[in-house]
Amino acid sequence: MRLTLRKASLPEAGSGTLGPAKVDTRTKALTKRLQPGDVAVIDHVDIDRVAADALVAARPSAVLNAAKSVSGRYPNLGPDVLVEAGIVLVDDLGPAIMAVPEGRELRLDGGKVYLGDDLVAEGALQSEETVARSLEEARANLSVEIESFAENTMDYLRRERDLLLDGVGVPDIRTPIDGRQVLIVVRGYHYREDLATLRPYITEYRPVLIGVDGGADAILDAGWKPDMIVGDMDSVSDRALSSGAEIVVHAYRDGKAPGLERVQELGVEPVVFPATGTSEDIAMLLADDKGAEVIVAVGTHATLVEFLDKGRAGMASTFLTRLRVGGKLVDAKGVSRLYRHRISNLQLWLLSLAGLLAVIAALWSTAAGQTFFGIVGARFDDLWSWVGSLFSGGG
Template sequence: MRLPTLRRTRGAEPGTIIGTARLDRRTKRLVGRLRAGDLAVIDHVDIDRVAADALVAVGVGAVLNAKPSISGRYPNLGPQVLIEAGVLLLDDLGEGVFQNVREGDELRIEGNTVFLGDEPVAHGIRQDAESVAKSMVDAREGLSVQLEAFAANTMEYLKQERDLLLDGVGVPEVATQVAGRHCLIVVRGYDYKADLDVLRPYIREFKPVLIGVDGGADALVEAGYTPDMIIGDMDSVSDDVLRCGAEVIVHAYPDGRAPGLARMHQLGVPAITFPAAATSEDIAMLLADEKGASLIVAVGTHATLVEFLDKGRGGMASTFLTRLRIGGKLVDAKGVSRLYRQSISGSSLLLLVLSAIAAMAAAVAVSTVGKAYLAVVAEWWDNLMFQVQRLF
């Protein structure tokens, strides 16, 4: 992606960047307000790849992080994505950047310092490819601790949601007909756009139930589809998509609290709740399985250990158990695209066309009707050539 031209002051040092500040402590919420060239001020320990991809996609001029972008707990992928895309990453600025900067302020970045006018408001660490690579090596040394924590979280989740995992207790009743159909669950995660694109023939032929998980519902609409169901805490799906007519299921805490339900009431959109300790993508899979889906196809979801840890949340342990629960019914989108898509070479296609023409010619040549037809065509051709000769 081509990044926007960054503004520089006359006489300023090379590498000086000026831009409009946009602030939010939740990166995925901030992305919806960012414009090309803006300076994203975030509070995000261990920036994950999904967040980094979203920041790169909008064309931010720089990322100013109040917290360490790589804490050393595990080798998170986000900082490397930002650096490789040419986005300036100023790290570990501290709480002062949120206290001293307001939405819409014009900031100037010189070296490791952020200026508001001529006043320095924060100092940080300017990351580059070398520093990120070194931090990633150090982070891998702490991976064993994270693996132990992940295993502990998995066992804790199993205790909390044993009935849901084993017997489907707590899964709400839904109006959408799922039994016996394929379900396509879309999360705005890794490579979701490419996966949706290669799945177009599959969607056209099988007409699966389309389930968008939070921002995944917007991804479906952007790809030209209308979701049948929207599941999540409703913090990253647009108002227009929520009003598209899909059945809405709000992810609630285990005690029944559902902050996203208030938004549904404000929009006048009917919704039901699904209390669970799992992630939103996991409850979408569990619901599809419990309601009798014959196949569950996942787009943008988390499938590998690195992806589990890259979210930096203990709740990702639920994904591991959910995949064990669903078993062979769950297929990753990339696997479906490789199985379903058939590639025909140009030479094979040409040979097929020529074979068809040859077969038609042979049929015409040996049949009585074909011979009569050829005689008519030959006479028409002779008359045409006679008329051309008379002109000259």
């Protein structure tokens, strides 16, 4: 695409330099190379919360979106996250913004984006008020989106009935899961906070740690090693793939697995799991089929709005998967609220012994205590002599 520049008057005095442009059509890929102060140039209809959280963590000076951040299809959560974090958000700039050269300094005047003295594109500068208004209008269309979601759910059930109901197609794995608790980490909503909260639980129960794509890096960053990595391998690091974890590559139903070649190039021979739906789903199905006692979910989708916020019809599979695993599934926040550190019988005995020794030491340090222990010692000697005389007389 050629970049068409239009001569325009210079921005007014109130405008300023945003920073160097970083351009990518895939927001997930862009956030990996964003530096604080960069300008994120994206083409992302209905920015979801996961993408917004990743952008906020990268601390760009602005987010320039070629598409509409709120299309009106449903009340997506991402734009509100961005503006609440104080990040400049300009919407609906059109395809011209995607042709901005990487690294070039951009300036902003209202919704107008300048490259040097030239106007590159013009969109709508968003604020908390404009985003709130757009989300309110989107809520009016929510019923239509729910109907579409229900249709997608039934379609998925028809296509994956054998997998959901009978576990047909679940591959064999070497990681022992039967009878154990499993912690599945998705790099989604508040995953860092949830992992930090679950640290005592993980230390004590030693659950099987399964990272879904980038969730494996989250496990490593928290100081643990994943037992298994599940996904299409598009957002997980080589460090995680080489950590010794068992690798399960999520493939399409026709057997094509885009991430397979990458894993094999690292010298790792993975397990391939062909299935419709998301990698999050197959991780849960795998844990359930292999006999997990409890499945604790970190960063996964739990509410209807979160399912819709993922922005794809395949999220219907996550809804059905949660029904499939049933009572085994516990959200991380529920575990952190219910979990209490267990005190073992040995710990109770040691605590009691420590208390008893403290009392003895305190008594021994007093004259009365020394007299008491002297009397007890004399009585014990008398008892020992009496028991000895019984055995001597019997001899």
